[in-house]
Amino acid sequence: MRHHWHRDINHIGNQISFRAPSTVTISTDHDLMAIVYRGTLLCLWDLEGHRHVGFCTKILDDGSSIANHIVSVCFNPVRDLNMLVVSYMDGYVAVFDTVSLAIKWLAKIDTQIIAVSPDGRTLAGGDSVGNLKIFDFERLQLLYRVTLSSDGISALGFTGNSFRPVDIRSAVVNVWEPSVLVRKSNDADEDGTEISSDVATLFDSGPADMIPHYYxxxxxxxxxxxxxxxxxxxxxxxxxxxxxxxxxxxxxxxxxxxxxxxxxxxxxxxxxxxxxxxxxxxxxxxxxxxxxxxxxxxxxxxxxxxxxxxxxxxxxxxxxxxxxxxxxxxxxxxxxxxxxxxxxxxxxxxxxxLANWAWVTHPLLCSQLIYFEVGKLQFHSWDASGFSQVGEAQVDTTYVMNLGVENVELGTTDTAILIKIISQGPRNTSSSTPARNLKETSLYSLEISTSPNVQSKILQPVPFFHSEDHKMIPTPRAILGNILGASDQTALVFLSTTGWICSVPLDNRAPHTLFQRHFFVPSAWLSTSSPIMSLRKRMFCLFGATKWQLLGMA
The missing domain is CATH 2.130.10.10 (YVTN repeat-like/Quinoprotein amine dehydrogenase)
Incomplete structure (x- = not known):
């Protein structure tokens, strides 16, 4: 059915009849529709009665009203509250009563894209520079803030349990679970605004613009x-x-x-x-x-x-x-x-x-450290006399012969050194096909002996993963370390280039065929250089992104 809504409005109807709406929000819970026309007031309509309810107007301190520059509109899903939230380009957010059309709250919280949680108790706000803010709906008080990247937030929402805000930045969807949204059960407080005591102590009760220095x-x-x-x-x-x-x-x-x-x-x-x-x-x-x-x-x-x-x-x-x-x-x-x-x-x-070298503590002899460069290993003692060399070994370089090596990183297992090679990829010798300029990562294992008499040996690095399964094997981006897994079995943990935290059991020598993907790390959490991570024995991972927040632990 087609309905000419604007005909029900006197002089305003003539102004909007030839304008396309810039924002339309429909609430089936309230049977209301909010329409914003560029340069006009926010119009509220009754869907059931097909009638115009009225206008929602922001009143400033000087008594003037600004009807335009509305960015986002959303209804509070709780029907009994009768509330509508409107965000403006200048950073103000207004909460209107949908019955009286009066403003209940007005605050400058510098956010444009908004969303209300399904339980009606939390307001999420995002802006064009990547800030995500979580507010208590009743008081518009800042509870939590995430400054992830400069990519602007284009859309916001919540999961069904109201604990997880979801935002879209560029082509990436991020799901968050701030601990501040863990609240008391429904019988804790009649008005539903009380925050659990163990969470409330984490945050100051000051105004929204009072952010600790480490943000x-x-x-x-x-x-x-x-x-x-x-x-x-x-x-x-x-x-x-x-x-x-x-x-x-x-x-x-x-x-x-x-x-x-x-x-x-x-x-x-x-x-x-x-x-x-x-x-x-x-x-x-x-x-x-x-x-x-x-x-x-x-x-x-x-x-x-x-x-x-x-x-x-x-x-x-x-x-x-x-x-x-x-x-x-x-x-x-x-x-x-x-x-x-x-x-x-x-x-x-x-x-x-040298462009590529690294030091690492000997995996079998803690009194020694190993100097590595492509083609050579040197064994040194940690004694007081300085760099006392106690052994040397040649390393076969066949595995890097066709690679333009850019960087070398070392890790260790119980008996071997892990060599991560970052290169420009295989050099293309074909004149008919242009050479690629894509960086590639390769991981090799080099077994180490406790004997210092290895001068005459040529050590052979072997691929860490079996080459026959290369299409299924994740490519390591960062080696995080070793953990003690199930049945006291040691495993290597690494971040793959596709963002997965993976582990490989080290009960056998390389090449390995078994691995396990544990969880996914959103690309927005990772910096453009090396990811900020650290690992301890019992599968403890700590992630850092830009700004203050540490984003996850497992």
């Missing part, structure tokens, strides 16, 4: 710490914080800071000796010993090192010795070894400038 400081490095329950975070402003998801005030505690607000570039942690080391972009190195009090408060109780690399040296890797007494810092031209006991540099060695 605006990016987390750029993360290490899981203290029995898998906390995380050490290095920030863009040079702060090194401890994150405790079980404490109040969003769980952040600053341990120490680098001077000059220089970004944290590298971060390392040893659980056994509770030492954290950070390096900033000016090559300043700080090492602290931490103490966990009985009240679960972390203190930096001892400064073990405060030094810096010589001029024109930039640290590419740091490694704490297993006994907690030394620190290795490697740059493109020189390796440096510091002693925490004397708080001084005890050794250095100049190396040829």
């Amino acid at each position: 605006n400081q990016d987390i750029v490095r993360i290490k899981a710490a203290f029995g898998e329950s906390m995380a050490i975070c290095g920030r863009l402003n040079g702060a090194v914080d401890m994150y405790d998801p079980h404490s109040g005030k969003l769980g952040f505690q600053t341990l120490y800071e680098h001077t000059g607000s220089t970004p944290v570039l590298l971060l390392d942690w040893t659980e056994k000796h509770r030492i954290v080391v950070s390096v900033d972009s000016s090559s300043r190195i700080k090492a602290m010993r931490l103490f966990l009090s009985p009240k679960n408060i972390i203190y930096a109780v001892e400064e073990l090192l405060d030094s810096e690399l010589p001029s024109r040296h930039v640290a590419n890797q740091i490694l704490i010795s297993p006994d907690g007494t030394k620190l290795l810092a490697s740059s493109t031209a020189t390796d440096f070894l510091w002693s925490f006991e004397s708080k001084s540099l005890i050794a250095s060695r100049h190396i040829e400038s």
Whole structure:
């Protein structure tokens, strides 16, 4: 049936009869329809009676009304509340009574795209720069905020249980579950606005624009710490914080800071000796010993090192010795070894400038560390005399012969080194087909012996996964570490290039054929460079995205 709604409105009908609606929202719960015409008022219609109910107008403090620039309209699904929410281009959000058409609340909360949860208790708002905000509907009080990326939010909604906001950014759909939406059961409070006590303590009761300082400081490095329950975070402003998801005030505690607000570039942690080391972009190195009090408060109780690399040296890797007494810092031209006991540099060695190399602690002998470059392994001792080489081995390079190697990363299993090669892909020698310029990732396993007498051996890296199953095997993007899985079986955990957290049982030697996908990580959570993640023994993963939030744990 066609109905000319505008004919029921006197002089306004003539203004809108030739205009297409910019926004139409229908509520079957209320039997109402809200229509917004560009440059006019918001018109409310009764669907059952086919009649015009009236106009919803935003009244400013000076008494003037602004009818245009409406961005989004949504009804509160709870019929008895009789509420309509309208967001405006200037950041204001107004809540109207659909019976009296009067404004119940008006607040400038700087959000344009809006959605109301099915239970009517929560309002979600998004804007063009990627901010997602969660408000208590009754008070328009900010409960939670997610600043994920600069991609604007184009659509918002909720899942049926009202606990999970869903947003669309570019071509990606994100589903969130903020702990603040875990509320008391329905019999807790008649008006349905009470928040459970264990959640309410996490947030200040101040106005919506009072955001803690760490909302605006990016987390750029993360290490899981203290029995898998906390995380050490290095920030863009040079702060090194401890994150405790079980404490109040969003769980952040600053341990120490680098001077000059220089970004944290590298971060390392040893659980056994509770030492954290950070390096900033000016090559300043700080090492602290931490103490966990009985009240679960972390203190930096001892400064073990405060030094810096010589001029024109930039640290590419740091490694704490297993006994907690030394620190290795490697740059493109020189390796440096510091002693925490004397708080001084005890050794250095100049190396040829190489594009691809890495250090790793020996998987079988904790008193040794291994230097790797394509074609060679060197075994060194962690002794006080410095870089004492105790062995060397040649590594077969057939596996990288046709690859333009760009980067090398190392990991370990119980008996082997994992070599992750990032390359430009196979070099195309065919003149008829143009060469590809796509980066590819390959993972190899290199078995290591405890014997230092390996000079005459040529070690053979083998593909970590069986080549016959290459179409089914996920390509690793980042090696997260080893865990102790079911039946005390060790497994390697990695992030695939398609965003899956996967594990591979290490009960047999490579090549492997079995793997398991555990859960998916949305692409918006991952930075464009290396993802910010850390792993501890018992399948504990901690994700970091841009800005303050740590987005998931499992």
